[in-house]
Amino acid sequence: MSASAGVVVLGNTYDFFSRTRPRTVRRLAGRGQAKRARETAEKLLRDIIHAYDSVPSLTFRLLVVEDVATGGGGWTFTAENEYKVSCTLYAAAYYSTQVCVDDVLDQILNVGDRPGSLVPFNHTTTSLRGVVEAGQWVAAGQTLSWDTSQRGVEEPRPCIKRLSDPPIYRCVHEPEGVTVAAIRQETGTVLQITLNPLEYCRIGKGGAVFTK
Secondary structure: OOHHHHHHHHHHHHHHHHOOOHHHHHHHHOOHHHHHHHHHHHHHHHHHHHHHHHOOOOEEEEEEEEEEEEEOOOOOOOHHHHEEEEEEEEEEEEEEEOOOHHHHHHHHHHHHHOOOOOOOOOOOOOOOOOOOOOOEEEEOOEEEEEOOOOOOOOOOOOOOHHHOEOOOEEEEEEOOOOOHHHHHHHHOEEEEEEEEEEEEEEEEOOOOEEEO
């Protein structure tokens, strides 16, 4: 065996034994501090998404939430070495509209114009010129996408109940059984709001808990 191969084998062995075990991830991610941080973070994401309920021509159709706890550690010099457990929420929502896209986008900007609005798109920072076929706006950790003549909003990943294993992994579709294809067939145009992943809790190697 060459020296370089020996280093790889040794590194992989160290990685296996130093990475946080699933049992430990489950125990730490299920603690009170992590649970409270999870509840606070999910409420924030839901509040952001439902800010779009104020848009007159939008109808809320589907919310997708994924909650993932992963173990850190390992032998590589990456951020994974800095923590034992990291907990992250992913959220997206799907709306439908029966009016022209440019009209509903203007309504979204009107909502964003309001003081304290959680919708980051507004007439000051966002232009309506030529955006209908662009199919997307991005601002402040939010991505707004909509159906165009060339590309439609894609289906979310399926939520498979048998894979749900909180606090390691949790998937929620509200309501269950709704698909983008069915929304589009019923109402014509689909819009999607995707929020940047939110790491709401990180437990350091020394046991310190950092929450957002």
